[in-house]
Amino acid sequence: MAAPTMDPLTSATPAAKQTLTVAKAINNGLRAAMEADPKVLVMGEDVGKLGGVFRITDGLQKDFGEQRVLDTPLSESGIIGTAVGLAIRGYRPVCEIQFEGFIFPGFDQIVSQVAKLHFRTQGRIKLPMVIRVPFGGGIGAVEHHSESPESYFAHTAGLKVVACSNPADAYWMIQQAIDSDDPVLFFEPKRRYYEKGEVDTTAAPAPLYSSRVLRTGTDATLVTYGPMVRTSLDAAAAAEEEGRSLEVVDLRSLSPLDLGPVYESVRRTGRLVVVTEAPSESSISSEIAAKVQQECFYSLEAPVLRVTGFDTPYPPSKLEEDFLPDLDRVLHAVDRSLAW
Amino acid sequence: MSSPEKWTHPGPDGPPATAAAPTAEQVIAGLKATDEGGADLVQLLTPEGERVQHPDFDIDISAEELRGLYRDMVLVRRADREANALQRKGELGLWVPLLGQEAAQIGAGRALRPMDMAFPSYREHGVAWCRGIQPTEILGMFRGTDNGSWDPVEHRFHPYTIVIGNQVLNAAGYAMGQKFDGKVGDDADSEATMCFFGDGATSQGDVHEGFVWAAVYDAPLVFFCQNNQWAISEPTERQSRLPLYQRARGYGFPGIRVDGNDVLATLAVSRWALEECRQGNGPILIEAFTYRMDAHTTSDDPSRYRLSDELELWKLKDPIERVKVYLVKQQWADHAFFDSVEADAEQLAIGMRDYCVNLPDPPAERMFSQVYAEANPVLDAQRDEFLAYHAGFAGGEH
Numbered sequence: 001m002a003a004p005t006m007d008p009l010t011s012a013t014p015a016a017k018q019t020l021t022v023a024k025a026i027n028n029g030l031r032a033a034m035e036a037d038p039k040v041l042v043m044g045e046d047v048g049k050l051g052g053v054f055r056i057t058d059g060l061q062k063d064f065g066e067q068r069v070l071d072t073p074l075s076e077s078g079i080i081g082t083a084v085g086l087a088i089r090g091y092r093p094v095c096e097i098q099f100e101g102f103i104f105p106g107f108d109q110i111v112s113q114v115a116k117l118h119f120r121t122q123g124r125i126k127l128p129m130v131i132r133v134p135f136g137g138g139i140g141a142v143e144h145h146s147e148s149p150e151s152y153f154a155h156t157a158g159l160k161v162v163a164c165s166n167p168a169d170a171y172w173m174i175q176q177a178i179d180s181d182d183p184v185l186f187f188e189p190k191r192r193y194y195e196k197g198e199v200d201t202t203a204a205p206a207p208l209y210s211s212r213v214l215r216t217g218t219d220a221t222l223v224t225y226g227p228m229v230r231t232s233l234d235a236a237a238a239a240e241e242e243g244r245s246l247e248v249v250d251l252r253s254l255s256p257l258d259l260g261p262v263y264e265s266v267r268r269t270g271r272l273v274v275v276t277e278a279p280s281e282s283s284i285s286s287e288i289a290a291k292v293q294q295e296c297f298y299s300l301e302a303p304v305l306r307v308t309g310f311d312t313p314y315p316p317s318k319l320e321e322d323f324l325p326d327l328d329r330v331l332h333a334v335d336r337s338l339a340w
Numbered sequence: 341m342s343s344p345e346k347w348t349h350p351g352p353d354g355p356p357a358t359a360a361a362p363t364a365e366q367v368i369a370g371l372k373a374t375d376e377g378g379a380d381l382v383q384l385l386t387p388e389g390e391r392v393q394h395p396d397f398d399i400d401i402s403a404e405e406l407r408g409l410y411r412d413m414v415l416v417r418r419a420d421r422e423a424n425a426l427q428r429k430g431e432l433g434l435w436v437p438l439l440g441q442e443a444a445q446i447g448a449g450r451a452l453r454p455m456d457m458a459f460p461s462y463r464e465h466g467v468a469w470c471r472g473i474q475p476t477e478i479l480g481m482f483r484g485t486d487n488g489s490w491d492p493v494e495h496r497f498h499p500y501t502i503v504i505g506n507q508v509l510n511a512a513g514y515a516m517g518q519k520f521d522g523k524v525g526d527d528a529d530s531e532a533t534m535c536f537f538g539d540g541a542t543s544q545g546d547v548h549e550g551f552v553w554a555a556v557y558d559a560p561l562v563f564f565c566q567n568n569q570w571a572i573s574e575p576t577e578r579q580s581r582l583p584l585y586q587r588a589r590g591y592g593f594p595g596i597r598v599d600g601n602d603v604l605a606t607l608a609v610s611r612w613a614l615e616e617c618r619q620g621n622g623p624i625l626i627e628a629f630t631y632r633m634d635a636h637t638t639s640d641d642p643s644r645y646r647l648s649d650e651l652e653l654w655k656l657k658d659p660i661e662r663v664k665v666y667l668v669k670q671q672w673a674d675h676a677f678f679d680s681v682e683a684d685a686e687q688l689a690i691g692m693r694d695y696c697v698n699l700p701d702p703p704a705e706r707m708f709s710q711v712y713a714e715a716n717p718v719l720d721a722q723r724d725e726f727l728a729y730h731a732g733f734a735g736g737e738h
Contacts (some may be wrong), residue, residue: 045571045572045574046572046573046574048573049573049644049645050572050573050644050645051644053572053639053640071573071574071578072578073543073574073578073579074504074540074541074543074544074571074574074578074579075543075544075545077544077545078543078545101502101503102503102504104503105503105504105505105544105545105546140433140484141433141434142433142434142481142482142484142502143481143487143502144502144503145502281718310707310708310719310722310723310726311711311718311719311722312707312708312711312719313711315702315706315707316480316481316484316485316486316487316702316706317433317484318483318484318485318701318702319484319701319702319704319706319707320484322704322707322726322730323707328733329729332729
C-alpha cells in the first residue's frame with residue numbers, strides 16, 4: 001500500500017516504538033509502574049502464578065514476589081475492601097476484577113468507601129488505587145462475562161473512570177491511573193486485548209482525563225470509547241468510501257468527561273452519534289447527549305443519536321452480534337442524522 | 341500433631357492465638373491441595389474398593405442401587421467428556437468439566453427427594469442428571485443459545501449461578517420459605533434444600549452470610565461444598581487456614597468432611613444431613629473432599645500452576661473405578677452389565693452431539709422477551725425499532 005493514511009489507533013511517532021498488543025501494553029505499563037514505585041501492589045484472583053486469566057499480569061509475581069503480586073482469596077469485596085486499607089497505609093494497590101460481571105460483590109466497597117473516603121475525611125485520606133476491569137462483549141462468553149457496567153461508576157461521585165481503546169493508551173493510561181491520587185476504575189476492552197499497535201514508550205500521548213480526536217472529519221462526529229473505538233474508526237473508513245467524512249473522538253475518560261473536543265467537533269459538523277456497548281438508559285451516552293444539546297444547541301443540524309447495546313440483560317452469545325453496535329448500525333445512525 | 345481446636349482455643353501451654361498459622365503438617369492434613377483428607381474424613385468405600393465401616397455414618401445399599409449409582413457416574417462422566425470434546429471442536433463456546441467429581445455429585449443428587457430443592461453453581465452436571473435434566477439441556481448455555489433451558493420449578497433445580505457464591509443466600513432464603521411453609525418436621529411431605537458451591541466460594545461474603553442466615557432461621561439447608569482443591573489457579577490454602585468443614589462450628593452447626601470420591605459415603609452423609617434438615621435440625625455443612633481432574637474450564641491451562649504428580653495421585657482415587665471393583669468383588673455385576681452401561685453412555689454421547697450441532701440459534705427478538713414480568717413500553721419501543729432495522733437487511737447482505 002502506498003502512503004497509507006496513518007491509523008490513529010496503531011501508529012506512534014517514530015521515536016521509541018514497540019509493537020504491542022493491548023494486553024502486553026498493560027502488562028508493560030504495570031511493570032513500569034511497579035519498577036518506579038515499590039508501593040505499587042497488584043492484587044486479585046489468579047493474578048500471581050497464573051498471570052491472570054487474560055495473562056495481563058503475566059510474569060509480575062515471578063519478578064516482584066508474592067508480597068507485591070497477591071493471589072487473593074476469591075472475594076471481590078475483599079479485594080477492594082483490603083485495597084482501601086492498604087491505600088490508607090500508603091500503598092498504591094492495583095486490583096484486578098476478573099470479569100466486569102464479578103465486580104458487584106465489591107460494589108458496596110466501591111460506592112460506600114472507595115468513592116467517599118476522601119470527601120468524608122476532607123482529604124486527610126487519599127485512595128490512590130486502581131480497579132482494573134476487563135469489560136464488554138464480543139468474545140462468545142457465558143453470562144456475566146460480557147457486560148458494560150461503566151455507567152454505574154461514572155454515576156458515583158468520588159470515582160474516576162477511564163477506558164483505554166488501543167495499546168499506546170493502555171500502556172500510558174494504566175501508569176497515569178496508578179499515579180493518580182484519586183481512585184480510578186480502569187476499564188479494559190477485553191475483545192481488543194490481542195489487537196496490536198505501536199507504543200511510543202518515551203512520552204504519554206495525552207493527560208489521563210482527556211478525550212482525543214482520533215480522526216478528523218467534516219460531516220458528522222462519532223463519540224465513543226473502549227471497544228467501540230475500533231468499530232467507529234472502521235465505520236468512518238467505510239463512510240469515507242461513500243464520500244462521507246466522519247470525525248471520531250475517543251472519550252478515554254468517562255468521569256470526568258472531557259467534552260471540550262466534542263463540542264468543538266459538533267460545532268463544526270453539526271451532527272453527533274454516540275456509540276457505546278453499554279445500554280442507553282441513564283448512561284454515559286445520555287449524559288453526552290444532554291450536555292451536547294446544552295452546549296451546541298444552535299450548531300446541531302440533527303438531534304444527537306445513540307447507537308448502543310439494548311436495555312436488556314446481555315443476551316446469550318449467539319445473539320451478541322445483534323446486541324452489540326456494529327459498523328452497519330453506526331452507519332445507519334449516521335445516515336439518519338444526515339437525512340434529518 | 342495438634343488439632344485445629346488447639347489453635348483456635350489455645351490452652352495455657354499452647355501457642356498464643358495470634359501465632360495460629362497452621363504448621364506444615366496441619367496444612368497437609370487438610371488445607372493445601374492434597375489427596376489426604378485427614379482423620380475426620382468419612383469414607384465407606386476405599387479407593388481400592390474395600391467396604392469399610394464408619395461409627396456415625398453407614399448405609400444399607402442393595403446391589404441394584406449400587407449398580408444404579410455406578411451407571412449414573414459413568415453416564416455423567418461420558419456426557420462431560422462429550423461436552424468437553426464438543427467445545428474442542430468449536431461446537432460449544434466453553435465447557436466446565438466435572439471430571440473427578442462424579443461421586444460427590446451423584447451421591448448428593450441421589451440423596452435428594454423429589455420435593456427437595458437444589459441450588460447449583462455451574463459445575464453440577466451430575467446433580468442436574470439426578471434432578472432429571474438431560475445433558476442436552478445444559479448445552480445451550482455453553483453454546484450461547486440460551487441461559488439454561490430447564491424449568492427450575494419443575495425440576496426443583498435452580499439455574500446455574502456463575503457469580504461465585506450468589507446462590508448460597510438464595511438457597512438460604514428458599515429454605516427459610518420451606519420452614520415458614522411448615523414443611524419442616526416429621527410429616528412425610530417435609531422438605532430440605534441443598535446448595536452447591538466450591539472451595540473458592542467459601543471466601544465470598546455471600547457464603548458467610550448464607551451460613552449466618554440459615555443458622556439464625558434454623559433453615560433446612562444443606563451446604564454442600566465440593567472442595568476440589570483448586571479455585572482456578574489457587575489452592576484451598578489461599579482461601580482458608582482451617583479445613584473448610586470446621587468453619588461450620590463457628591456458625592453453630594455441624595460440619596462433616598466426606599470422601600467426595602466415595603459415592604457411598606457421599607450418599608450416606610447427604611441423606612443423613614437432608615433428613616436432619618427436614619426434621620428441623622439444619623443447617624449442616626458437608627465438605628466433599630474431591631479433586632478437579634480437568635481444567636477449571638476449557639479456557640484454563642492447569643499446567644501453568646499445578647504439578648501432574650498431584651493429578652496422578654488422585655487418579656488412584658477414581659470415584660468410578662472403586663465402585664466397579666466392589667461390584668465385581670461382590671459379584672453384584674457381570675460383564676453384560678458393564679457392557680450395557682458403556683453402550684448407554686455411547687448412546688448418550690451420540691445424542692448430545694446430534695442435539696448440539698442442530699441447536700438452532702435463537703431469534704433476535706429473544707433478547708427483548710421476558711426481561712420483565714409486566715409490560716415495559718420503553719423496551720417494547722426499542723424492540724420494534726430494532727426489528728424494523730433488522731428487517732431492512734432481509735434478503736440483503738447482512
